[in-house]
Amino acid sequence: MATTARHAATLALAHALSAAERGLPVFPLSPTKLPALRSPHRGQPGHVSCRGECGLPGHGVYDATTDPVAVRALFDAAPWATGYGIACGRPPYHLIGIDLDISGHEPAAGTTPDSVAALQQLAFEHLFTLPETVTVLTPSGGRHIWLRGPANVVVPNSAGRLAPGIDVRGGGGYLVGPGSVATRGAYRLAPGTADLSAPAPCPRALLRLLTPSAHAGHCGHPPHGQSARQGEGLVQFVLASHEGQRNTRLFWAACRAYEHGFGEALADTLVEAALHTGLTEREARATIASARRLTLER
Structure with a gap:
C-alpha cells in the first residue's frame, strides 16, 4: 500500500x-x-x-x-x-473549465448523459459550437472541457447555473489535472486530445453565458422572435425531464426565462410542459414561483 x-x-x-x-x-x-x-x-x-x-x-x-x-x-x-x-483564470491561458457531471446512474446504452445533452441544447439555442480542445475524463464518468478565456474577462465559478449537471470553474477555482489519482480513480486525457498543446478559445456566445449579465433580472422584454426561440428551447428542456430531475429542470428553465425578461410570458407554457413530465400543476407553479423570487432577489 x-x-x-x-x-x-x-x-x-x-x-x-x-x-x-x-x-x-x-x-x-x-x-x-x-x-x-x-x-x-x-x-x-x-x-x-x-x-x-x-x-x-x-x-x-x-x-x-x-x-x-x-x-x-x-x-x-x-x-x-x-x-x-x-488554477483557472490565470495567464497565459486564463483557463475556463466546463465540468460535465454524470448523475449517480449510468446513462442507458445509446443515450446521451443529461449534462452533455444540456450543453448540446445550450449550443443549439445560442448558436455556438464547442471547438476541439483539451478534455479530461473523470473517474465518475464525467468530463472536464478546457477552454481559453480572454485576459480582460473574469469568469465566476458556478454550480448548475448553466444547466443541471454543468459546473463552471473560473477565477479562484481549479481543475483536477490529468494523471491525478483520487479516491475513486484516475483522471486521464480523453482520446484524441492528448496531442493538443493548449486549450481552444471559448466561443463568444458561450462566454456571454458564463459571465454575469448586466441585464440579468431586468423587467424589460427581448424582441418577440428572440423570446420565442429561447422559450422553445427551455420548454423542450423541461419536456425531456426524467423522474428525479423534473423539478430541477423546471426550476432551471424558469430561472433562465425570468433572467431574460420573459418569465411571466412563458410561465403557463412551462407549467403545461411540466404536467407532461408527471408533475402536478400545484408542484409546477410552486417551482416556477420559487424561480421568480430567486431571480428577482438577484
Whole structure:
C-alpha cells in the first residue's frame, strides 16, 4: 500500500511539473481532490483573509505556480499528495473549465448523459459550437472541457447555473489535472486530445453565458422572435425531464426565462410542459414561483 501511494505521489509530481512547463499554474491535491496542504492560519481566532500574502504554503489554489522549484517544494511539503490542481483564470491561458457531471446512474446504452445533452441544447439555442480542445475524463464518468478565456474577462465559478449537471470553474477555482489519482480513480486525457498543446478559445456566445449579465433580472422584454426561440428551447428542456430531475429542470428553465425578461410570458407554457413530465400543476407553479423570487432577489 505504501509503495502504491509513493508511486502515485511520484507520478503526480511528474504530471504537475509537465503542466507547469506548459504554463499551467499547479499545486498539490490530496486523494479527496482537496488542497493537500492545510492552511497555516488554522486555529487562529476570527476569520483570516490571506491568499498567500504571508508567504507560507497552504492557501489552496493561491499556492499555484509554474515555477518548477516552487512546485517541487510544495510537493515535498505534501508527500501524501496523489494529484494536482490547475488554477483557472490565470495567464497565459486564463483557463475556463466546463465540468460535465454524470448523475449517480449510468446513462442507458445509446443515450446521451443529461449534462452533455444540456450543453448540446445550450449550443443549439445560442448558436455556438464547442471547438476541439483539451478534455479530461473523470473517474465518475464525467468530463472536464478546457477552454481559453480572454485576459480582460473574469469568469465566476458556478454550480448548475448553466444547466443541471454543468459546473463552471473560473477565477479562484481549479481543475483536477490529468494523471491525478483520487479516491475513486484516475483522471486521464480523453482520446484524441492528448496531442493538443493548449486549450481552444471559448466561443463568444458561450462566454456571454458564463459571465454575469448586466441585464440579468431586468423587467424589460427581448424582441418577440428572440423570446420565442429561447422559450422553445427551455420548454423542450423541461419536456425531456426524467423522474428525479423534473423539478430541477423546471426550476432551471424558469430561472433562465425570468433572467431574460420573459418569465411571466412563458410561465403557463412551462407549467403545461411540466404536467407532461408527471408533475402536478400545484408542484409546477410552486417551482416556477420559487424561480421568480430567486431571480428577482438577484
